[in-house]
Amino acid sequence: MIQNLLRYFIALISLSAIGLLAIDNFFIPMYVGTDTDVFLMDLRGESKDYAEEILLNNNLEVKVIILPYSKRHYPGKVVEMRPSPFTKVKKGRIITLSVAGNKKSIEVPNLINMTLRKAKIELIDNEFNLDTIIYEYNPNIKEGRVSLQIPESGTIxxxxxxxxxxxxxxxxxxxxxxxDLVNLPLTKAIKVITQERLRVGEITEEYQPKLIPNTVIGQSFPANLRVNVPVEIDLEISTDKK
Known part of the structure; x- marks a missing residue:
């Protein structure tokens, strides 16, 4: 009787041990993922090569994105990683590392006549920083558009x-x-000048027998020029008298 009980207890202990081993080596890994999951360490601030080595050693795939140069980050260092650090991921998962880029020589783009929004995008695309924005009147550039850039386009x-x-x-x-006063009769040209709040300057004659006398054939300022003071416009008119 005692021998039978002893055999029973030995068998029970053996079965319990086998059960515990099965739970530890099969059921727990199946549900928890001990053999297939990896906890990501924080690699931000580390060099690209070191971060790649750590990830590859943990059976993870690596994708590297080189960011435009920025004064805030040291070139070659990991700035960001996806998924985020301390996340549990499956082995074989692709980990994306965003790495600070080095300086490179780039030609300054032409921003003239661009809207402010478009100019900002253009600078970002070309890896430049927008420094100062100055608003000023400019009669030759549409309101809201870039009228001047420093340095000028083409600079390296x-x-x-x-x-x-x-x-x-x-x-x-x-x-x-x-x-525009050319080809107007003198009387009409004078009227137009007055209407534009400008002044009539010196009037000279030039012999042009094929034209109607007193026709404007020249003016001292080009048409459509914008000035900030009411200037005097000298006129040259035709005459049939030598």
């Missing part, structure tokens, strides 16, 4: 360099536009 700079731009506020109210 290192990525991460600063670019300053001027944004046009359009035509100020006190600007005057030079009218």
């Amino acid at each position: 700079l290192k990525s991460g360099s600063n670019i300053s731009i001027h944004i046009s506020k359009g035509i100020p109210k006190d600007y005057f536009t030079i009218p």
Whole structure:
């Protein structure tokens, strides 16, 4: 009887041990993922090569994205990683590392006549920083568009360099536009000049027998020029007298 009980207890202990081993080596890994899961360590601030080595040693795949140069980050260092650090992932998962890029020589793009929004995008795409924005009146550039950039387009700079731009506020109210007076009769030309709040300057004659006398054949300022003071416009008119 005692021998039978002893055999029973020995058999029970053996079965319990086998059960515990099965749970530890099969059931727990199947549900928890001990053999297939990896906890990501924080590799931000580490070098690209070191981060790649750590991930590959943990049976993970690596994808590297080189970011534009920035003064905030040291070139070659990991800036960001996806998935985030301390996340549990499956082995074989692709881990994306965003790595700070080095400076490189880039030609400054032409920003003139671009909207501010488009100019900002253009600078980002070309790895430049927008420095100063100055708003000023400019009669030759539409309001809201870039009227000046420093440095000018075509200049070769290192990525991460600063670019300053001027944004046009359009035509100020006190600007005057030079009218087109050529081929107008003198009397009408004088009227147009007065209507534009400008002044009539010196009137000279030139012998042009094929034209009607007193026809404007020249003016001292080109048409459509914008000026900020009421200038005097000299006129040259035709005459049939030598």
